[in-house]
Amino acid sequence: LDACLAAVGQAAAPRRVRLLVSADGARAEAAPAEVGPRFPFDLDSVPRRVCLDLQPSVHxxxxxxxHKTLWRSAYDEARRRTLGExxxxxxxxxxxxxxxxxxxxxxxxxxEDEVGWRTPPLFCGLLPGVMRAHLLETTKVHEGVVTVDQLVAASAAGRRLLCFNSVRGAYLVALAVEPRLGLRPIG
Incomplete structure (x- = not known):
């Protein structure tokens, strides 16, 4: 906690803080937070464009x-493979x-579904985010499997897609439908 407080200091603007814990101890890093005027719920802005990975990203x-770790190879590879330059x-x-x-x-x-917002359950293989836990407890967000085909169909039917994390808050996204290269098993 002391490392976090020292990293933030007397900052007047919002900061994002990363606490790194290892066998050598703990240290904290702080940087300006990219917080918009509607944080934490920016549901009125133009949705940000997202696309599907070209292959399964995780097992x-x-x-x-x-666990939130510095190991991000699956995330970084998905971005490199799909987003490119x-x-x-x-x-x-x-x-x-x-x-x-x-x-x-x-x-x-x-x-978005008939009763609120459906977010994938942890057994699918995802990070149990802080904002996710908060939304599950306090809003109409509930867990349920969402297949790639269901995501594409929901987007095509005009259902909203919501992304959220504790740094950026909650914001709408729009799925850009690109030709998929097929679902190939991994591992």
């Missing part, structure tokens, strides 16, 4: 996915070996 049995896409939607949506490379995701 649902990977235990590291349940010069794209206008904001982020990439990731999915597992069963074709179940997990999250994006920087946020959890939910699909």
């Amino acid at each position: 649902s049995g990977d235990r590291l996915l349940g 010069g794209t206008d896409m904001f982020d990439v939607v990731m999915y597992n070996e069963r074709g179940e949506v997990t999250e994006t490379s920087i946020a959890n995701i939910a699909v």
Whole structure:
């Protein structure tokens, strides 16, 4: 806690803080937070464009996915593979070996349904984000499997897609439908 307080100091503007814990101890890093005027719920702005990864991004049995770590190779590879250079896409939607949506490379995701917002359950292979937990407790966000085909169909039917994390808040995204290269199993 002292490391976090020292990193933030007397900053007048919002800051994002990363606490790094290892066998050598703890240290904190702070940087300006990219907080918009509608944080934490920016549901009125133009949706940010996202696209599907070109292949399964994660394996649902990977235990590291349940923890916030510096190991981000699956996320970074999905961005490199799918977004490439010069794209206008904001982020990439990731999915597992069963074709179940997990999250994006920087946020959890939910699909609007008949009773609120459906976000993938942890057993699909995703980070249990702080904002996700908060929304599950306090809003109409509930858990349920979302397949890639269901995500594409929901988007085509005009259902809203919501991304959220504790740094950026909650914001709408629009799925850019690109020809998929097929769902190939991984691992």
